[in-house]
Amino acid sequence: MLDAIITILQVLIFPGVLFAIILALLYEWVERKFKARLQNRIGPLYTGWHGILQPFADIIKLWSKEDIVPAEADKTMFTIAPMLALASQLISFLIIPVVSVYALVHFEGDLALLAFLSTVYLIAAGIGGLSSNNRFSAIGAGRSIIQHVGYEIPLLFVYASAAFIAQSWSLSKIVEYQVKTGVPLIAFLGIGFGISIISLLAFIERIPFDIPEAETEIVAGWLTEFSGKKYAFFWLADDVQLLVGAGITAALFLGGPCGPVPGIPIVDEILYVIYFIIKTVIIVLILASIEASSARYKITQAVSGFWKYLTPLSILQLLIVFALRLYGVI
Amino acid sequence: MPRVLAFLKDFLKNLSKKPATIKYPFEPPSQLPEGFRGKISIDYNKCVGCGLCARVCPAFAIEMVQVGFREVSGKKIPVRKPRVDVGKCLFCAQCAEVCPAKAITLTKKFELASEKKEDLIVQP
Amino acid sequence: MTIRIPVGPQHPALKEPERFIFYVEGEQIVKVIPRIGFNHRGIEKAMEERTYLQDLYISERVCGICSNVHTACYVLLVERLMNMEIPERAKYIRMIVLELERLHSHLLWLGVAFHEIGFDTLFYLVWRDREIVMDLLELISGNRVNYATNTIGGVRRDISEETKHKILKGMKLLLERLKYYRRLSPEEQTIVKRTLGVGPLSTQDAKRLCAAGPTLRASNVKSDVRGDEPYLLYKEAEFQTMVSDLCDVLGRILVRIDECIEAVRIIEWCVKNMPDGPIRQKLPPIFKVPENQAYRRVEAPRGELVYYGVSDGSEKPYRIKIRTPTLANIPALCKMLENQHIADIPIVVASIDPCFSCTDRLVFIDIEKGKKWSCSMPYFKHLIKKKFGR
Numbered sequence: 001m002l003d004a005i006i007t008i009l010q011v012l013i014f015p016g017v018l019f020a021i022i023l024a025l026l027y028e029w030v031e032r033k034f035k036a037r038l039q040n041r042i043g044p045l046y047t048g049w050h051g052i053l054q055p056f057a058d059i060i061k062l063w064s065k066e067d068i069v070p071a072e073a074d075k076t077m078f079t080i081a082p083m084l085a086l087a088s089q090l091i092s093f094l095i096i097p098v099v100s101v102y103a104l105v106h107f108e109g110d111l112a113l114l115a116f117l118s119t120v121y122l123i124a125a126g127i128g129g130l131s132s133n134n135r136f137s138a139i140g141a142g143r144s145i146i147q148h149v150g151y152e153i154p155l156l157f158v159y160a161s162a163a164f165i166a167q168s169w170s171l172s173k174i175v176e177y178q179v180k181t182g183v184p185l186i187a188f189l190g191i192g193f194g195i196s197i198i199s200l201l202a203f204i205e206r207i208p209f210d211i212p213e214a215e216t217e218i219v220a221g222w223l224t225e226f227s228g229k230k231y232a233f234f235w236l237a238d239d240v241q242l243l244v245g246a247g248i249t250a251a252l253f254l255g256g257p258c259g260p261v262p263g264i265p266i267v268d269e270i271l272y273v274i275y276f277i278i279k280t281v282i283i284v285l286i287l288a289s290i291e292a293s294s295a296r297y298k299i300t301q302a303v304s305g306f307w308k309y310l311t312p313l314s315i316l317q318l319l320i321v322f323a324l325r326l327y328g329v330i
Numbered sequence: 331m332p333r334v335l336a337f338l339k340d341f342l343k344n345l346s347k348k349p350a351t352i353k354y355p356f357e358p359p360s361q362l363p364e365g366f367r368g369k370i371s372i373d374y375n376k377c378v379g380c381g382l383c384a385r386v387c388p389a390f391a392i393e394m395v396q397v398g399f400r401e402v403s404g405k406k407i408p409v410r411k412p413r414v415d416v417g418k419c420l421f422c423a424q425c426a427e428v429c430p431a432k433a434i435t436l437t438k439k440f441e442l443a444s445e446k447k448e449d450l451i452v453q454p
Numbered sequence: 455m456t457i458r459i460p461v462g463p464q465h466p467a468l469k470e471p472e473r474f475i476f477y478v479e480g481e482q483i484v485k486v487i488p489r490i491g492f493n494h495r496g497i498e499k500a501m502e503e504r505t506y507l508q509d510l511y512i513s514e515r516v517c518g519i520c521s522n523v524h525t526a527c528y529v530l531l532v533e534r535l536m537n538m539e540i541p542e543r544a545k546y547i548r549m550i551v552l553e554l555e556r557l558h559s560h561l562l563w564l565g566v567a568f569h570e571i572g573f574d575t576l577f578y579l580v581w582r583d584r585e586i587v588m589d590l591l592e593l594i595s596g597n598r599v600n601y602a603t604n605t606i607g608g609v610r611r612d613i614s615e616e617t618k619h620k621i622l623k624g625m626k627l628l629l630e631r632l633k634y635y636r637r638l639s640p641e642e643q644t645i646v647k648r649t650l651g652v653g654p655l656s657t658q659d660a661k662r663l664c665a666a667g668p669t670l671r672a673s674n675v676k677s678d679v680r681g682d683e684p685y686l687l688y689k690e691a692e693f694q695t696m697v698s699d700l701c702d703v704l705g706r707i708l709v710r711i712d713e714c715i716e717a718v719r720i721i722e723w724c725v726k727n728m729p730d731g732p733i734r735q736k737l738p739p740i741f742k743v744p745e746n747q748a749y750r751r752v753e754a755p756r757g758e759l760v761y762y763g764v765s766d767g768s769e770k771p772y773r774i775k776i777r778t779p780t781l782a783n784i785p786a787l788c789k790m791l792e793n794q795h796i797a798d799i800p801i802v803v804a805s806i807d808p809c810f811s812c813t814d815r816l817v818f819i820d821i822e823k824g825k826k827w828s829c830s831m832p833y834f835k836h837l838i839k840k841k842f843g844r
Binding site: 036037038039040041042045289290292293294 | 334335337338341342344345347349350351353
């Protein structure tokens with residue numbers, strides 16, 4: 001009984017849903033502030049310490065807005081899409097190791113589940129775009145799905161390389177392998193790290209791959225008709241997506257939450273969380289600086305770039321891993 | 331040969347620079363220059379009531395209104411003075427330029443938003 | 455299957471209300487139909503009802519960004535109607551303000567162009583550098599947007615020694631930044647991807663469709679009013695016309711940056727060579743202009759600007775006709791957009807630096823019959839003939 005209550009609390013509060021949402025909103029602040037400084041601006045300033053509460057204020061404001069569903073929209077689908085998007089990302093967060101080597105949910109093959117959940121987010125975007133019955137939304141949804149076709153294959157090849165080294169399709173097992181050998185996988189997967197950063201930019205739909213939401217071209221893409229609470233859901237989903245993406249990348253290449261710890265139960269866990277935050281923030285900063293210093297690609301350029309360069313590179317990465325295994329380096 | 335992230339180096343330099351933003355309503359804007367053309371101000375003691383400003387105003391914002399009478403050799407002549415609707419004003423300062431008595435000046439006041447229309451009227 | 459996508463009158467890619475209907479096959483544009491007239495303000499008519507001096511300030515409001523060039527063209531027109539000469543020093547001051555305005559207009563455009571292709575950081579930084587120019591303009595004229603420095607017979611404000619010093623200092627800073635953008639813009643991979651070969655306009659098409667300004671010069675046509683028919687002191691300043699043979703959006707970006715660098719050079723030349731003397735010829739505030747007709751053209755930041763005026767001996771003009779550059783560029787714009795992708799719409803539309811409030815003309819539309827017509831040149835010729843018999 002107690003175990004069940006503890007599990008529920010873990011899922012709902014720490015390190016589950018509530019923790020994920022708060023951390024995601026803080027990361028949004030980090031990203032906004034960093035980008036603002038790159039652009040010689042100040043960024044959020046007046047809500048809390050250096051505007052740290054600005055993302056929270058934005059969400060609360062959106063929450064209090066009128067809930068509008070367009071008359072011509074498919075109402076059921078239009079309502080389901082935001083929830084599906086947020087739910088898929090929150091579930092993904094449970095699979096990422098944060099407080100210990102093992103995540104809250106871990107089993108053989110959870111890496112495949114993560115890939116599947118990222119597709120669920122895309123499906124939510126597609127449903128949202130197509131059900132809102134707007135030309136810009138439809139174009140945005142279409143672009144979103146086309147882009148997914150581009151980056152999913154190289155990303156999965158990179159996942160496969162990591163899984164092959166650790167001989168397991170479980171994210172937690174891959175982290176455990178890195179703890180055991182003491183070498184983060186970035187040592188063998190340098191190309192893979194680059195590919196996954198680029199794919200991550202496409203996954204979270206940021207410049208240069210914010211093609212499905214391109215503001216100047218198609219208003220807000222598949223998000224055009226969403227407002228109020230539903231938009232807040234998508235906003236949160238987007239932030240959690242950034243956290244999840246950074247978390248997966250940290251776990252695969254940088255050893256997740258692991259680092260030198262003294263071995264005292266509570267202190268260890270606090271240190272793990274701190275390591276996790278440091279590593280993911282570094283990834284967020286890398287993403288933000290790429291985002292701040294490039295222009296938006298066209299959908300044709302993005303997809304052909306993914307197929308022409310990233311897919312062959314990811315296959316090369318896989319071959320390198322095979323070769324390393326063959327010669328017994330790993 | 332195109333370079334990826336060619337601008338990033340320059341952008342990273344901005345991290346150590348002071349932001350260019352002026353926190354305007356919370357701190358004063360940058361120094362206004364001499365000769366800034368803001369809200370009109372009229373010195374009615376200097377004004378001779380010639381009406382030249384009303385004739386040159388391109389926005390028809392200046393109107394001559396009667397403020398009293400003055401006696402010239404036994405006859406009562408109406409005295410007119412300009413009344414300016416700043417809501418219509420273009421801030422071109424042509425009125426200040428033509429004023430023979432130099433009674434019109436343009437101040438440095440530029441925060442003119444108001445809840446009442448009457449605040450935007452300069453009258454004797 | 456052809457889909458009809460309406461862009462505008464309200465759309466994030468357009469900063470002013472205008473409507474374009476795109477016929478799209480997949481992601482490719484097949485046909486464009488522009489529809490102007492959302493922002494017509496009747497300025498030409500308003501000018502007929504005011505005196506020459508009042509019209510000066512009305513002409514300044516034709517365009518929000520290139521306001522000074524409109525007054526410059528207008529005062530040159532009235533001075534030609536009156537056969538009037540202005541003092542030398544006034545010419546230098548006019549040129550300084552004109553070129554500073556060109557700098558601010560081009561830098562504004564550059565920022566917007568980077569924003570349209572999603573490069574927001576450069577948008578912020580270019581606009582930060584533009585503040586140098588804005589501050590100088592405020593220092594010279596007393597306002598940031600409508601400078602009101604030109605007047606019939608000269609200029610209204612003098613430039614002091616201290617201001618000269620500040621201008622030179624600002625120009626030095628700006629030149630460094632401009633050279634930096636000029637060097638890196640054609641090298642940055644994402645910018646090249648989005649602009650090279652996008653919105654092509656061949657030299658023949660540019661000539662045939664009568665494009666104007668940087669759009670024309672980016673199609674490798676050496677045409678600039680400042681070089682072809684020098685007004686003020688452009689001949690003495692040894693003005694160079696900038697061209698690019700790329701014939702696409704990247705070419706338009708590079709031509710504009712080159713023009714900014716040239717503008718900095720002209721400003722420095724003006725400041726260094728400015729003679730002493732009076733700045734204006736005094737005129738009464740309300741004056742009569744003899745019966746005459748004249749036209750003047752100057753190079754606005756967006757291209758050739760034409761003013762045509764008819765005076766009838768009274769203190770108000772009989773007719774003023776304004777031809778703004780964006781109007782000339784719209785046919786070329788429709789040509790550029792053919793066979794482009796939907797994603798290119800914003801940057802191609804922005805590449806002519808459109809100013810739709812200058813462009814808008816009165817268009818009569820019969821809603822029931824779907825007929826469209828507008829007042830044409832023969833109609834105006836007919837009116838003038840009726841009035842003067844010539």
